[in-house]
Amino acid sequence: MFTGIVEELGEVVAVEELGDSSCFRLRGPLVTEDAKHGDSIAVNGVCLTVVDTADGEFTADVMAETLKRSSLGALAAGSRVNLERPMALGGRLGGHLVQGHVDGTGTVVERVPGEHWEIVKIALPAPLARYVVEKGSITVDGVSLTVVEAGDDFFTISLIPTTLALTTLGIKQPGDPVNLEVDVLAKYVERLLGRPGAQGAAGAEEVVA
Known part of the structure; x- marks a missing residue:
């Protein structure tokens, strides 16, 4: 985890x-x-x-x-x-619970620079859109982020200077792919309610190997 x-x-x-x-x-x-x-x-x-x-x-x-x-x-x-590295038991949960099981890939659509941050728009596969909500959590290339706007086939995120400087999201350009992992809690809730689930996931080599 x-x-x-x-x-x-x-x-x-x-x-x-x-x-x-x-x-x-x-x-x-x-x-x-x-x-x-x-x-x-x-x-x-x-x-x-x-x-x-x-x-x-x-x-x-x-x-x-x-x-x-x-x-x-x-x-x-x-x-x-x-x-x-994985979170140590008893450690601080600074972002949100991330499994490392990628649900799919998105594509950077545009970057809009601000005075001290950037808004990045990312297109995502339609089956994943239902798990993305405004102010909810999403993982993009392993970075825990808060959704600013959630559309039918896209979402936006706001990147602070630290994220821009210390992660790959500072150098991703329109057209570049990014790994997406939606909030696992949303998928469990959907499953318990009997609705169709997400289409597989990538990661945890010890599981899929």
Whole structure:
């Protein structure tokens, strides 16, 4: 379980394609300082399992299902990524409950700069729109954010200087894909009420592998 509070802006060092999967090597000195084989690290909001670590870097295997349902398949050496370790039991929940199971990808539509912030409009798949509400929580590339406006096929978020400087959302441009995870509580409520659920999720390699 994560909180959506990005700890480090990391970098993809290498991507090795393995047919129906890929092996990623990523640099993140902070998130790897206490990481070991089998631990989880969220990469752009996708929960990945650490295979090994060395010299501030870690490797993770990414299955075809995750590559298909998230934007990780578009990453290459040099790409910047948001990194977060799982929340420690008893730790502060600074964002909201984030599973690292991406529900789908959205697309940055436009950026409107303000004096000290930016409003970013993001298009999202129609099946996910019903889970997004004004002032509700959503995870974009692993960042816990509050929805400003919720439309039928889009939503907007307001990014403060810290988020712009310390996450990939500061450099995403119109047309760029972003990983989306809607509030899991909304999906559970929908399920309990007997309504159709979301269409799968990507992440938690230990589950989908």
